Amino acid sequence: MPPLSRRSFLIRTSLSTACLGLSLGMAGTGLLAPLAAQAAPGKPETTEVDLGFIALTDAAPLIIAKEKGFFAKQGMTGVTLKKQTSWAVTRDNLELGSSKGGIDGAHLLTPMAYLLTTGAIAKSKQPVPMNILARLNVNGQGISLSNAFLKDMFTVKSPGLSKAVAKKNATGDKFKAAVTFPGGTHDLWMRYWLAANGVDPNKNADLVVIPPPQMVANMQSGTMDTFCVGEPWNERLVNKKLGYSALITGELWKDHPEKAFALRADWVKKNPNAALRLLMAVQQAQKWSDNPSNTKELATILAQDKYVKATVDDLLPRLRGDIDYGTGRVVKNSPLKMKFWANNASFPYKSHDTWFVTEDIRWGYLPKGTNIKGLVAKVNRSDLWRAAAKANGYKEIPSGDSRGVEVFFDGVKFDAANPQAYLKGLKIKALK
Template sequence: MALPENKSNRKVSRRAVLASAAATAALGGTQVLLPRPLYASVARPETTKAILGFIALTDAAPLIIAKEKGFFAKHGMPDVEVAKQASWGTTRDNLVLGSQGNGIDGAHILTPMPYLISTGKVTQNNVPTPMYILARLNLDSQCISVAAEYADLKVGLDVKPFKAALDKKKASGRAVKAAMTFPGGTHDCWIRYWLAAGGIDPDKDIETIVVPPPQMVANMKVGTMDCFCVAEPWNEQLKNQKIGYTAINTGELWAKHPEKSLAMRADWVDRHPNAAKALLMAVQDAQMWCDKLENRKEIAQIVAKRQWIGAPYGDVVDRLEGKFDYGTGRIVANSPHIMKYWRDHASYPFQSHELWFLIENVRWGKFTGKEDFNSLIAKVNREDLWREAAKELGVPAAQIPRSKSRGVEKFFDGKSFDPENPSAYLASLAIKRA
């Protein structure tokens, strides 16, 4: 997508030209395509360095591509480090430390986590570490996978046959387990919603366990769990190794649902507002590049490398291109639930979406429901910074949402979430702790 030139900013500073040339040289002569150079009117970043964590998942691609293709350098942040984390728990711990304590400044992160960290719900001694969400990184394309022992069931959106099989397994004295990646995180929300919609209480009928994303396949292979929820490429790898199969793409639960976010320590952003904007512009730039289907093979080649995801290219590329072989005979060649990095306002952090995650965490007992969520969201969600960066970047007005809310959301089981009346949504749910 070619973005329009801001006529008031046509003159490029000598420093910006040199920085752009240096970035190109660093890429071995590869020309960066999107969308325009750093202009003289952009305030100079207070620092050129930040350390951003990521987990080995394809939805970390905007950060990986921003580094590999020179977008950070293009926007005056050449010293950004994108550092692999072992788990979401490690990500949390390193965010609490901050780079000054040999941790990290920000991260590719499960959207609810900045709220859980900011409120001290998941930190040591419940000490809060204030966080800001600067952008959403993607929509859709997580998956729920089921072990090969249930291959005859071909489990999908309807989990009732799965429930009967789990009940039979439990009656024989064997444990049944569902794995997700972090308590209260997005994958926890998706697998709980799916199970509960089919009458399986995720706290009573099955044991819910935490497994880091890159360890999901190995744990399923040794029989640790009956099902799991995680991002790619681990569902595809599971299917390719014939250890299990894909039950659903999470976009089938909730079309165009929010997933990962870019979050930073609040104190880092407050100390470096210009650097935060430059970093955000680089990520937006990378998201636009990632969203182009013609770039998806190259993305797969890059992120599959050992220092990033460390998985075979064949496990990465198909689902990035929207080709979903569920391993049950069901094949979707052009899935509407392909991972979206920019289209459909994928990058904008709608505050209504974060309210849904908070209400789900009330549902399952992480919050009491007595909290002032509107005030909390106003502190953590920095959609104002996203808008500033997008306008500076020259993003067309049609690609910048007019409202902080996407409105009423509808789910596969007929439930609706109205951000103006979240209590009605919570009341409509049969299985819950609240």
């Protein structure tokens, strides 16, 4: 084939860029042209973005994308990671946006993207439309109890839990369960566990909100009886012999979805190429983080004060899947460990987001009449995930947006095609 003239080259390049821009525009309608999925995105509209994160192990993909140069290799040389002190601060800064001193996106509790989009948690009470571009991880959280309940040896299935809670409540000091944000994942895991074991979280427990890094200190001071949080804080509690883990959340729901990589929808619309490049870098970082040969280095990077501010001993064991529950029970290389890429961990299944929205309806964080399907379609950008994965040359790309019917530890099933049937079958709930 004869070499291209400069004019021919420019014409072809312009056509490719135009087709890419068209396909990205179609992405907003839920349609994605094949060309965008087969070509790297064009020049980023901006190289700068401010992303928030909380001091948790599952912030790893953003941290690694920054530390190992994955963002920079995609031309996103101005990515700034901003440590947030709590999910409430993350919420406030997302509402502000970087133009007003806040952030453009974040390592985020998945339900928060929906609660912000509806305006349910915004300070202004106005919608803050968000886009979920990827799931950052599955599994990797835990529910822990204080040593006052060590004799009970509670696990995921705890028929004696309701009796123990009633006994505590009879003292006049109500059973306190700490979560990280109302309507967030940890709130939903805690509520599900309590309700499945016969404890009504709204009537029989006092749910309190504590930022993740403060969980262990509050347990030590006797502020709470149990907490649900991500790692490394469950591990630190055990290491300090201040309590024990009743369960890791993969036991509650195998390979459950957890954090999300989310951006303000207006930022994605304004910077489609930059958004795809960020997503490509995050996917690359997830693959790196899931490689066992990198686990020790990952723990060392995360341990830094500017990130999680924990010891490698607090971070490394559960990253490897070595779970010391603090009760004498030790599991090595658990298949329920935190995953960043394996088994489609990164893909943002719409069926999973449907469960989160349904659970927030269950507990009154969203109204009963919420258009679940419409809301998920607005926030979840699995189309962009597929485009980024194809641009990265990856073959592990789910063809559909549902992982199928999910089964929880208590035998309850969730079919995203019929969330109302799930809601109807639940005995304990608090619909608004």
